[in-house]
Amino acid sequence: EPEVTQTPSHQVTQMGQEVILRCVPISNHLYFYWYRQILGQKVEFLVSFYNNEISEKSEIFDDQFSVERPDGSNFTLKIRSTKLEDSAMYFCATGQTQNEKLFFGSGTQLSVL
Amino acid sequence: DQQVKQNSPSLSVQEGRISILNCDYTNSMFDYFLWYKKYPAEGPTFLISISSIKDKNEDGRFTVFLNKSAKHLSLHIVPSQPGDSAVYFCAASLEYGGSQGNLIFGKGTKLSVKP
Numbered sequence: 001e002p003e004v005t006q007t008p009s010h011q012v013t014q015m016g017q018e019v020i021l022r023c024v025p026i027s028n029h030l031y032f033y034w035y036r037q038i039l040g041q042k043v044e045f046l047v048s049f050y051n052n053e054i055s056e057k058s059e060i061f062d063d064q065f066s067v068e069r070p071d072g073s074n075f076t077l078k079i080r081s082t083k084l085e086d087s088a089m090y091f092c093a094t095g096q097t098q099n100e101k102l103f104f105g106s107g108t109q110l111s112v113l
Numbered sequence: 114d115q116q117v118k119q120n121s122p123s124l125s126v127q128e129g130r131i132s133i134l135n136c137d138y139t140n141s142m143f144d145y146f147l148w149y150k151k152y153p154a155e156g157p158t159f160l161i162s163i164s165s166i167k168d169k170n171e172d173g174r175f176t177v178f179l180n181k182s183a184k185h186l187s188l189h190i191v192p193s194q195p196g197d198s199a200v201y202f203c204a205a206s207l208e209y210g211g212s213q214g215n216l217i218f219g220k221g222t223k224l225s226v227k228p
Contacts, residue, residue, distance in 0.1 A: 043202060043218040056215050091156050101147065104156030
């Protein structure tokens, strides 16, 4: 079965540093999402992306966050200046249509020290 | 503000018996509901969904029931198998066909199925 691939699986960074989390969507999927889960808390929506632009974002997704598809395949989440509270598991999810179930990647565990 | 609530953090069931996982929501505008299963070190995996125009959807051993008046849904797994042991997330969406990808998740219920 096709799957969403995320790299790296773990990322440790110093506070204030920039990080880029990468996702390779399922090939015929058009809708892309980032979610995160802080340890012990619920999975939270960050942003949705379609047709090379953000279609929706949550209040968590502030100016420190950005997303792009630089080469038409990878879908990236950038955090410009990481904070301690950004430590979480970040999940990429993709869907073929807007009405369909989402396929999630295995996540990137981000630890900000 | 918990719009989707899973009040039982854990549930333990004997193999072969029924597992019932519950979920409550507060926003009456939600019109699409999903259940995801998550194993450790993996992302959530879609299990089953239901739109607000239905009150039941069945897929093999999994059945989801929706009670809109009570703003309650439940996932039934019967018979339960040890491989079903995982964290189960209930999720809701505000607009079927609109912002379906913007899912509001509950905190999850950890199901343990004992042989």
